[in-house]
Amino acid sequence: MRALDGPLPGGPSEAGDVLAFLDGYGSPATVASAGGRYFGFVTGGALPATLAAQYLAAAWDQNSFSFVSSPAVACFEATALRWVKEALGLPAAAEGALVTGATMANFTCLAAARNHLLVRAGWDVDRQGLFGAPDLPVVVGGEAHASLFKTLSLLGLGRERVLRAEADDQGRLRADRLPRIDGPAIVCIQAGNVNSGAFDPAEEVVAWARQRETWVHVDGAFGLWALASDELAPLARGFSGADSWATDAHKWLNVPYDSGIALVRDPEALARAMSISGSYLLASEHRDAMNVTPDSSRRARALEVWAALKALGRSGLTEMVERSCRQARRIAEGLQAGGAEILNEVVLNQVVACFGDDSRTQLVIAAVQNDGTCWCGGTVWKGRAAMRISVSSWATSDDDIARSIAAILRARESI
Structure with a gap:
């Protein structure tokens, strides 16, 4: 912070000096989130092929808003989206958008939902805005993610007027x-x-929705990838019947930040919400990303998504997802055997643990973070302070799991 606390330089610097400054001051201050013992915030690592693809994409420096602006990226993007739908068993005809993350993926899908439903109600939100528009209720679960409410605010649907189902x-x-x-x-x-x-x-909600004029949207930032596994897919039974899906590639697909995926069953609904026009932005006979995404100028994140799926293949993706879940169960078993209380049913890659009262649990979390063997974050679950452990990195080995269990239990004993 002190090193950066200076005015804008009066003249140029040598590129080597710039990089040396970045590495000398920046690298020691980073979080080792790409490592195998980082269990915070459902963070994936970066598969080697995806990291190299990001380097190549940066060197290409493509503005990926249309086929004309980058034919290569447009082709990789179309294939990457097709492969994602194949991997997750989602409708082949659905249109997709590669965006910054699940928040923007939710935004993209819900913009399509908002416009589509209001048009059906006789209101063109593109021309008329939301002033005077028909009421459009939004139903969410009592444990909906905070980013969803940010999205609803951005869309003019409101954070607090939602209907919460228990x-x-x-x-x-x-x-x-x-x-x-x-x-x-x-x-x-x-x-x-x-x-x-x-x-x-999902099966029950989708059936309920089909009896009404209701759009079903899935916030599946990481859990949607369960559909890539025959073993785990029953957890997500019925989700393919929704109208739109949002997920992250920088979580369980393990591509570098930032990378989110929005998919909409009705391609026209997405295009109506996202299309752009201008005197020099001429339509082509190809898919132009600017007409299905919130962005115009955008980076070539398609290369990383394509590289991950190409490197892993269907079997590699399945194995990676299943291994993370198996490792999460191992952590839960090890911590419970060591005296911790596990607060959740460990059905996927998430473990919620506590170590006594709130104060003691918070002290254990701080001790684990200070120790540095692994990194686990805090949360509040059902009114109790807890440690949240998310296993989602390709780099996490069984040895990492054993070392992490031992480190957490050492921290518990030290309090």
Whole structure:
């Protein structure tokens, strides 16, 4: 901070000196989030092929807004999106957008939902805005992720006017607590609760929605990748019946930041919400990303998504996801055997643990972070302070798991 506390330089610097400054001051201050013992914030690592693809994409320096601006990236993007749909068993006809992360993926999908439903109600939000528009209720579960409310605010749908359906003790929306809806509405369901990893009951919610004019959106930042595994797919049964899906590639697909994916069943709904026009932005016969994404100028993140799926293949993706879940269960078993209390049903890659009262648990978390063997963050789960452990890196080995369990239990004993 002191090194950066200076005015804008009056003249040029040598490129080597610039890089040396970045490395000398920046590198020691980074978080080792790409390592195998980082379990914070559902953070993936960067597969070697994806890191190299990012270097190459930076060297290409493509503005990936259209086929004309970068034919190569446009082709890689179309293939990457097709492969994502194949891997997750989602409708082949769905259109997609590669965006910055799950927040913007949620935004993209819900913009399509908002415009589509209001058009059906006789209101063109593109021309008329939201002033005087018909009411458009949004239903969310009691444990919906905070980023979803940010998205609703950005869309003019409001953070506080949502209808909340009660959640169960694992954070799953209770289908028997869905509100009465008269007219068009959006219901948002969750694939992978950010604490417990639990899945909302998609089959029941989708069936409820199909009896009404309701768009079903899936916030599946990490949990949607369970669909890549035959073993785990039953957790996400029914999610393919939704109207839109948001997920991250920089979580379980293990590509570098930043990379999110939005998919919309009705391509026209996405295009109506995202298309752009201008005197020099001429339409082509090819897919132009500027017409299906919030961005115009955008980086070539398609290369990293394509590289991950090419490097892993279907079997490698499945193995990586299943291994993370197996390792999460091992952590839960090891901590429980060492006297910790596990607060969630470990169904996916998330473990929520506590070590006594709130104060003691917070001290254990701080001790683990200070020790540096592994990194685990804190959360509040069902009113209790807890340690949240997210296993989602390709680099995490079984030895990393054993070392981390030992470090956490050492921290517990030291308090």
